[in-house]
Structures are given as C-alpha cells and as structure tokens.
Amino acid sequence: MMSGYISIRNLQKFYGHYHALRGIDLEIARGEVVCVVGPSGSGKSTLIRCINRLEDFFADSAIHVDGVPVLPGANLAKVRAEVGMVFQSFNLFPHLTVRQNIMLAPRRVRGTTKAAAAAQADQLLARVGLESQAEKYPSGLSGGQQQRVAIARALAMEPQVLLFDEPTSALDPEMVGEVLDVMRDLAQTGVTMVVVTHEMGFARQVADRVIFMDGGEVIESAPPAEFFSAPRETRTRNFLHAVLDH
Amino acid sequence: MDLFETFLNFEVLARSFPMLLKGLWLTLKLGAASILAGLVLGLALCMMRLYSVRPVQILTRIYIDVFRSIPLLVLLIIVYYALPFVGVRLSPFASAMTALTMVSGAYTAEIFRSGIEAIPKGQFEAAAALGLGHRQTMVDVILPQSIRMVIPPLTNNSINVVKDTALASVVAMPDLLKQATQAQALAANPSPLIGAAAIYLAFLLPLVLLVSRLERRLNRGKA
Ligand SMILES: Nc1ncnc2c1ncn2[C@@H]1O[C@H](COP(=O)(O)OP(=O)(O)OP(=O)(O)O)[C@@H](O)[C@H]1O
Numbered sequence: 001m002m003s004g005y006i007s008i009r010n011l012q013k014f015y016g017h018y019h020a021l022r023g024i025d026l027e028i029a030r031g032e033v034v035c036v037v038g039p040s041g042s043g044k045s046t047l048i049r050c051i052n053r054l055e056d057f058f059a060d061s062a063i064h065v066d067g068v069p070v071l072p073g074a075n076l077a078k079v080r081a082e083v084g085m086v087f088q089s090f091n092l093f094p095h096l097t098v099r100q101n102i103m104l105a106p107r108r109v110r111g112t113t114k115a116a117a118a119a120q121a122d123q124l125l126a127r128v129g130l131e132s133q134a135e136k137y138p139s140g141l142s143g144g145q146q147q148r149v150a151i152a153r154a155l156a157m158e159p160q161v162l163l164f165d166e167p168t169s170a171l172d173p174e175m176v177g178e179v180l181d182v183m184r185d186l187a188q189t190g191v192t193m194v195v196v197t198h199e200m201g202f203a204r205q206v207a208d209r210v211i212f213m214d215g216g217e218v219i220e221s222a223p224p225a226e227f228f229s230a231p232r233e234t235r236t237r238n239f240l241h242a243v244l245d246h
Numbered sequence: 247m248d249l250f251e252t253f254l255n256f257e258v259l260a261r262s263f264p265m266l267l268k269g270l271w272l273t274l275k276l277g278a279a280s281i282l283a284g285l286v287l288g289l290a291l292c293m294m295r296l297y298s299v300r301p302v303q304i305l306t307r308i309y310i311d312v313f314r315s316i317p318l319l320v321l322l323i324i325v326y327y328a329l330p331f332v333g334v335r336l337s338p339f340a341s342a343m344t345a346l347t348m349v350s351g352a353y354t355a356e357i358f359r360s361g362i363e364a365i366p367k368g369q370f371e372a373a374a375a376l377g378l379g380h381r382q383t384m385v386d387v388i389l390p391q392s393i394r395m396v397i398p399p400l401t402n403n404s405i406n407v408v409k410d411t412a413l414a415s416v417v418a419m420p421d422l423l424k425q426a427t428q429a430q431a432l433a434a435n436p437s438p439l440i441g442a443a444a445i446y447l448a449f450l451l452p453l454v455l456l457v458s459r460l461e462r463r464l465n466r467g468k469a
C-alpha cells in the first residue's frame with residue numbers, strides 16, 4: 001500500500017543495457033522537502049525525471065503522485081500539471097518574454113484567461129524579486145535571474161510538487177544565493193520539494209530529509225542533523241568527506 | 247551586325263512587353279501557389295516523419311528521398327503526359343503546380359526537420375514538464391523557434407521554386423519563359439529572352455541577397 005504523497009516502488013531504469021536505477025523504494029510525504037545527494041552518475045537526475053516521467057521506466061516499477069499512477073496517457077498530463085520542474089539549464093523559452101514564459105502553461109493547460117495569467121505572472125515575478133523584468137527576453141537576464149523566472153514559471157501551475165535538478169549548478173557562484181533564497185522561501189509554503197543538489201549547506205538547513213544515492217540505489221535516507229553528523233553507511237561517510245573537505 | 251540591335255532591341259522589347267508581363271503574372275502565380283502548397287505539405291510530411299508510427303515514418307522518408315532525387319522536368323512530364331493514360335488529365339498550370347509542390351514539399355520537410363532537431367532537448371522537456379501536450383509544445387514552443395532558423399533555407403527553396411516554374415513552358419504553360427520564346431519567334435529577334443532574364447533577375451536577385459543577409463545575422467546571433 002502507498003503511504004507517501006509521492007510513492008516510488010521498485011523503480012528500475014535501464015539505458016540500453018545500463019542499469020541506471022536498481023530498484024528504488026521511496027515514500028515522500030506531502031509538504032516534505034527532500035534533498036537528493038550523491039556522486040556524479042549515481043542516478044539522481046534519472047530518479048526525479050522518472051517522477052514526472054520525462055524518463056520512461058521499467059514496467060514492473062510503480063510511481064504514484066497523490067494516488068495517481070505516473071503512466072503514459074491521459075493521466076500523465078494530470079500528474080505533470082501537479083508536478084513542477086526546475087532544470088539545471090533553466091530551459092526558458094527564448095522567443096517569449098519573461099511574462100509570456102510564465103503565462104504559457106496556465107493559458108494553454110488550465111485555460112486561464114490572458115488577463116488572469118498576466119496578473120498571476122506579475123505576482124510570481126514579485127515573489128522571486130523580478131517584478132521589473134517582465135518585458136525582457138530570457139537572453140537579457142543573468143543566470144540567477146533566469147533560474148528565478150524558471151521557478152516562477154513552474155509555480156504558475158500551482159503545483160503540489162516541485163522537482164529541482166541541480167538548480168544552481170550552472171550558475172556563477174555569486175548568483176547561487178539568490179536562487180537558494182527563493183527555494184528556501186518555497187520550502188516554507190508547504191509545497192512538496194525534491195531537490196537534487198550539491199549545496200550541502202542548503203540540504204542541512206532546509207531539508208526535512210536527505211537521501212544519498214550511489215550506483216543507482218538509495219544508500220541512506222535520514223534527517224539532515226543525523227545525515228551530516230552521524231551517517232550510518234561507509235559510502236555516505238566517504239562521500240561527505242569528499243564534498244565537505246573543501 | 248550590331249550586338250545591341252540583336253540582343254537589346256528596344257523596339258522589339260517594347261512590343262513584346264505586354265506578353266512578358268502576362269507571362270510574369272502567371273509565373274508569379276504558379277510560384278506563389280507552389281511555394282505555399284509546398285510549405286503546408288512540407289510541414290505535414292515533417293510531422294509524419296518525426297512523430298508518427300513507424301510504418302508511416304518510413305513511407306514519409308521514402309517519399310522525401312524520392313522526390314528530392316527525381317528531376318523536376320521528368321516529374322512534370324510524367325504528370326502532364328503520363329497521368330492522362332490513367333484518366334488523370336491536369337491543365338498545364340495544375341500539372342506544373344503539382345510537380346513543383348511535390349518536390350518543394352519534400353525539400354521543405356527536410357528544412358523543417360533540421361529546424362526542429364536544432365532545438366535543444368531541454369525545450370521539449372520544459373514544455374512537457376509544464377503539462378503542455380505535443381501539439382501545444384510544437385505550436386507554442388518549438389515551431390516559433392524553428393521558423394526563425396529555417397527562414398534562410400526556406401527562402402532559398404522558394405527561389406528555386408520560382409526558377410523552376412520556367413520548366414512549365416515545356417507543358418505549354420504560357421509563363422514568362424514561354425511568352426518570351428514566343429515573342430522571340432514573332433519578332434525574329436532574341437531581345438524578349440534577354441528581357442525575360444532581366445525580369446527573373448529583378449525578382450530573384452534581391453531574394454538571394456536577402457538570404458545572405460539573414461544568414462549572416464543568424465550566425466552573428468550564434469557567436
Ligand atoms: N540518456 C542517457 N543515455 C544513456 N545513459 C544515460 C542517459 N542519461 C543518463 N545516463 C547514465 O545513467 C547514469 C545516471 O545518470 P544521472 O544523470 O541520473 O546521474 P546524476 O546522479 O544525475 O549525475 P550528475 O550529478 O552528474 O548529474 C549515468 O551513468 C549516466 O551516464
């Protein structure tokens with residue numbers, strides 16, 4: 001039986017013959033903020049991309065979001081409307097202004113009126129501190145600003161779940177803070193967040209739970225206090241040594 | 247013998263001018279109609295080639311490759327002279343438009359495909375993650391970006407279509423070239439042909455220059 005708001009059972013993912021996810025079981029509660037950490041190639045991106053089925057996964061596996069199975073077909077649009085995603089490379093639509101980027105999905109998927117979508121976009125821009133940038137095109141913004149627009153765009157669908165795939169990894173160091181600040185605020189709002197990140201400080205302060213992945217498996221899952229001070233698994237300890245020792 | 251008298255005889259040119267104009271009008275009509283129909287066909291072919299079930303994809307691909315290989319003149323003659331044997335009798339204009347459209351559609355499909363495949367995967371993913379369907383993703387996200395990229399090659403293709411309309415004169419369509427050859431025969435002087443060449447140039451040379459400029463601008467954007 002499912003217990004979590006996001007329920008992942010025996011998630012298997014193959015890229016050709018390569019076994020990228022080796023039977024992940026994970027329950028995430030409504031409103032929980034989960035940070036996923038682990039070495040490069042451990043399957044972190046693959047895991048969260050399966051949650052909204054940007055990646056197909058093995059038929060024996062099951063993912064449910066709010067009780068809805070994440071399967072191809074009519075349900076998938078429903079799941080995707082509830083699950084927002086923020087990418088490492090922003091992926092803003094370059095031919096649309098910042099405001100239009102945010103308005104597009106509400107208008108097309110929810111059928112929101114133009115006026116309502118515009119008002120909502122401006123509200124969201126204010127929330128991420130970019131109210132003066134609505135008319136600009138993405139190419140006119142800094143990386144940090146673009147990522148904040150991408151967050152606003154995801155929020156426009158009023159998602160119950162937000163997935164982040166290394167949202168600050170493509171940013172210049174001086175811009176990481178502004179994006180993490182927005183995410184910190186979001187974490188207070190009760191939205192369920194799954195954040196793949198290398199920002200251990202953020203995980204320590206904001207996460208309800210930290211998950212360590214290696215070799216396509218979840219090795220350890222614990223609240224940050226425990227995770228960072230008393231990791232149980234050797235592999236976790238080695239990883240933390242490597243990333244925290246500089 | 248005076249070269250001017252022979253090739254740029256203004257008297258002959260002036261007399262044949264109304265004929266040339268009539269031909270030009272037909273050439274432009276044929277060109278525009280074939281370009282537009284080719285765009286529609288090309289977009290449809292491109293979508294079938296990229297996003298349909300496997301057998302349709304393969305058939306589409308065969309169509310595209312065949313119609314890019316076949317000489318237009320051969321196709322045109324088949325449409326005009328061979329189809330009547332199976333009861334399909336098209337006017338010269340319809341024959342020419344059919345042949346031009348079929349070929350232009352094949353080229354256009356490949357141009358659109360390159361434009362779509364040049365869009366980063368992240369754009370498709372961002373659209374999918376927002377809950378946009380396939381059609382909405384294409385219409386609102388992908389195609390508007392592709393179209394910018396494919397304007398230079400599409401313009402190039404359009405230039406080719408207009409040039410190729412001249413082949414329609416072999417199926418007795420009174421286009422610009424046909425009118426010019428008739429005027430030449432009437433006047434026993436080749437000046438109308440030179441006039442026709444000048445008219446083709448006047449229409450197409452600016453387009454050629456425009457493409458170069460667009461390409462330079464797009465490349466600058468990339469750097
Ligand atoms: N499209 C793909 N085709 C083939 N193999 C892939 C593909 N995407 C990922 N992989 C492989 O699957 C494994 C897991 O990849 P994934 O991107 O999930 O790792 P990650 O933990 O997110 O790494 P990083 O920290 O570098 O982003 C890697 O070994 C990777 O090479």
Ligand SMILES: [Mg+2]
Nearest residue numbers: 044045046166
């Ligand atoms: Mg990754």
